[in-house]
Amino acid sequence: MGVGITVERLNAFYGKTQALFDINISVLANHATALIGPSGCGKSTFIRCLNRMHETIPEARVEGTVRIGDFSVYNGTSATQLRRRVGMVFQKANPFPTMSIYDNVAAGLKLNGFRKRKELNEIVERSLRSSALFDEVKDFLHKKSGASLSGGQQQRLCIARALAVQPEVLLMDEPCSALDPISTGKIEELIFQLKEQYTIVIVTHNMQQAARVAEFTGFFLLGKMIEFDKTEKVFTNPSDKRTEDYVTGRFG
Amino acid sequence: MRTRFQQQMEELREKLLRMGGLAELAVDRACQAYTERDLTRCQLVLENESLINAAEREIDELAFDILATQQPAAVDLRFILAVTKINADLERVGDQAVNIAERVMDMIELPAVELPVDIPRMATAVSAMVRRALESFVEGKAELAQAVLEMDHVVDRMRDEAFIVLVRRMNEEPQVTQQALDALLVARNLERVADHSTNIAEDVIFWVLGADVRHHAQSVSAAPAPRSESAH
Numbered sequence: 001m002g003v004g005i006t007v008e009r010l011n012a013f014y015g016k017t018q019a020l021f022d023i024n025i026s027v028l029a030n031h032a033t034a035l036i037g038p039s040g041c042g043k044s045t046f047i048r049c050l051n052r053m054h055e056t057i058p059e060a061r062v063e064g065t066v067r068i069g070d071f072s073v074y075n076g077t078s079a080t081q082l083r084r085r086v087g088m089v090f091q092k093a094n095p096f097p098t099m100s101i102y103d104n105v106a107a108g109l110k111l112n113g114f115r116k117r118k119e120l121n122e123i124v125e126r127s128l129r130s131s132a133l134f135d136e137v138k139d140f141l142h143k144k145s146g147a148s149l150s151g152g153q154q155q156r157l158c159i160a161r162a163l164a165v166q167p168e169v170l171l172m173d174e175p176c177s178a179l180d181p182i183s184t185g186k187i188e189e190l191i192f193q194l195k196e197q198y199t200i201v202i203v204t205h206n207m208q209q210a211a212r213v214a215e216f217t218g219f220f221l222l223g224k225m226i227e228f229d230k231t232e233k234v235f236t237n238p239s240d241k242r243t244e245d246y247v248t249g250r251f252g
Numbered sequence: 253m254r255t256r257f258q259q260q261m262e263e264l265r266e267k268l269l270r271m272g273g274l275a276e277l278a279v280d281r282a283c284q285a286y287t288e289r290d291l292t293r294c295q296l297v298l299e300n301e302s303l304i305n306a307a308e309r310e311i312d313e314l315a316f317d318i319l320a321t322q323q324p325a326a327v328d329l330r331f332i333l334a335v336t337k338i339n340a341d342l343e344r345v346g347d348q349a350v351n352i353a354e355r356v357m358d359m360i361e362l363p364a365v366e367l368p369v370d371i372p373r374m375a376t377a378v379s380a381m382v383r384r385a386l387e388s389f390v391e392g393k394a395e396l397a398q399a400v401l402e403m404d405h406v407v408d409r410m411r412d413e414a415f416i417v418l419v420r421r422m423n424e425e426p427q428v429t430q431q432a433l434d435a436l437l438v439a440r441n442l443e444r445v446a447d448h449s450t451n452i453a454e455d456v457i458f459w460v461l462g463a464d465v466r467h468h469a470q471s472v473s474a475a476p477a478p479r480s481e482s483a484h
Contacts, residue, residue, distance in 0.1 A: 208323050235325045237462030247325040249254040 002030040002199030003069030003168045005050065010064035012045050012054055019045045021223045023064070027216070032191055032200040034214035034231065036207055038246070041220040043203045047171045050201065051086040052079045068169055084112070087162030087198075091174040093154035095146025095161070101128075101137050104146040104157055108165040123164055130197075131160035132190050152183025159190065163198075170194065172202040176209065188213050207247055211235050219243045257322045261331065264314050268335050268342075271307040272386040274300060275342040278349035279382055279445055283375035285356045286438060289364065297353035304346035311339045327459070334459035338389065341448040341455075345382065348441045348448070355441070359434045367428070367435050368421060369414045371442070377407050378442045381449035388456045400453035401465070407446035414439040 005027035012020035020042045027033045035043040048054040049062050052073060066073035068085055095104045103110075105124045114120060124141070128134035133156040137149070146157050155175060162170060172191070176184040191200055191213045204210050210217050211231055218228040219238075227234060227243040238244045245251050278297050285293035315336045318324060324332055381403050388396035418432045418439075454466050 207325065211325075236329060238326055244326045248328045249257065 001168065001197060002195070003071075004029040005169065005199065005201070006065075006067040007050075008065040010046070010049060010062065010066060012042070012049055012062050013060065014057065015059040019223050020049070023225050025218060025225060025228055027199060027201060029069075029199050030195055030197070031216060032195045032202060032214040033216040033218065034210035035201065035203045035218045035220060036205075036210050036246070037220035037226075038251075039205075042223040043218075043220045044173055045223075046220065047088075047173060047201055047203055050169070050171055051083050051088055053088065055079075084108075084165050085167050086169045086171060087165065087167035088171040088173070089155070089158050089162055089175045091177050093151060093158050093178070095149070095154050095157050097145060097147040099146060100142045101144055101146055101149070101157060102141040105160045105164050108161060112165070124160075127160040127164040128157075130163050130190075130194065131156040132186060132193075133157060133160055150183070152179050152186060155179060155183065155187060156190070159187075159194075163194075168199060170198045170200045172200065174203055174205060177205060184209070207235070219246060221246070254322070257318070257324070257328075260314065260318050260322065261324075261328065264311065264318065264332070264335055267307065267311050267314065268338060269386070269390065271304065271311060271339065271342050272389070274304050274307060275345040275349070276379070276382050276386060278304065278346050279352075279375075280379055282349040282352035282356070283372070283379065283442075285353055286359075286375070287372050289356065289360050291357065291360055294353040294357050294360075297349050301346055301350050304343060308339055308343040312336060315339075327462075330459045330462060334455040337455045338452045341451045345445050345448045348445045351441045352438050355434050355438050359431060362431055362434075365428045365431045367432060368417045369435055369439065370410075371414075371435060371438055374407065374410045374414070374439060374442050377403065377410065378445050378449070381407065381446050385449040385452040385456070388453055392456075392460050394457045394460045397453035397456040397460075400449055404446055404450045407443055411439050411443040 005025075007023055007025045007027075010020055010023040011018060023046060035046060037043050045054060050066060050068070050073065054060050054062055062074060064074075068082070071077065071082070071085065073082060096107060099107065102124055105127050106114075106120055109120060109123060125134060128137065133153060136153060137144070137157075146154060149157060155178075159170075159175075176187050179187065188209065191202065194200060202210075202214065214231050216228065217231040217234040219226045219234065219240075219242075221242055227238055227240045229239065233239075234243060235247055238247060278300055281293045281297050284290065285297065315332050318332060381400050384396055384403070385400045388394070388400065415436060418436045422429045422432045457463055457465050
């Protein structure tokens, strides 16, 4: 099951440049939360702070508190432990190109020393079913590489790979921006189903996508969280003029 | 800035204003026709109904296109929803003007009688409501729209009073029943126009403040304050 995320006074820096300013947010468990805002507003930096990807960049650092359920992200937890609980899907599908479809999905578990073949088979199948890919690839799980799939299938393979380690939170950084409308529709449908089991945070440039898939939406601007509310409120009657200007296309 | 979108929104606004002007003119002409027993004005109202109907279709088509192609949000989405509803109300205002004109045409064929009801005063109040509702749309101001809502009670009272005195007169002098009935129906038509003006005002409040004040769902004072001086 998904867990809630609590962020308090989060500040993020790239060297001397501050990218996020005092972000406070509570993400509800088993809901999809969308983050929107113009390029460079800090939304990707924000979700990268949730699984400590931010600190992989030289001179990048974070201040503040992030809790994933009862788990403190920046207080003595190893990044590896954390990322078992927080899966991530990126803008560009990035399957391991030389691995088979099966091995792509099993990679995370194998890396963690999981060797039980029967259970592994079950988890791979369940993950591929959860990402709505199984029926399309079941006949060549071991024969074809992840890279041989279409862009939309590759992205669903990456989602299956993230789900295989049974995370509680799934972060998605513009997961559909390189996909056609049909593949986008499949991923959106998937998000709708996955939130029954996972907490989903999705960064998107496509405001209609945020409106379609997320119950809550946060608007970022210049590193600040300007507004965070129910999605229908943000898109019908936002509280802040800057949010309204953005969602109505008056800037950005 | 979405130039094409803004152009379409401005076009929609202008079309609705023209439609509003036609509906307002129809009501004024019908009321003058009643006061002056003027057949020519009645015919003008009937002839212009087709213009109002055509305007209604044009506005619906444009709103439909914008919704389908531009995915408007927030204040823009509320604006388009409000416009489509105001459009329907204005068309109904036009219908009520036609009803009044047809009633007047019947009345002109009968001998004129003094009736204890001040239809011109009621017509003046109703015209003012239509005008002010359209002004609130033009200005994007919820305060003006709120004033329209408050005027509705006055017109309702006028209609109730007209009903009482006209029924009494019909009982006292059955030979003027037809004229009294015509006047009563005109009063009812005017009250309907006032109701449509109220709907328009409610839609303006929804557009500007995002507040649903229909059926007292939310009062304007409890609605969020507008973020800017006007919605457009």
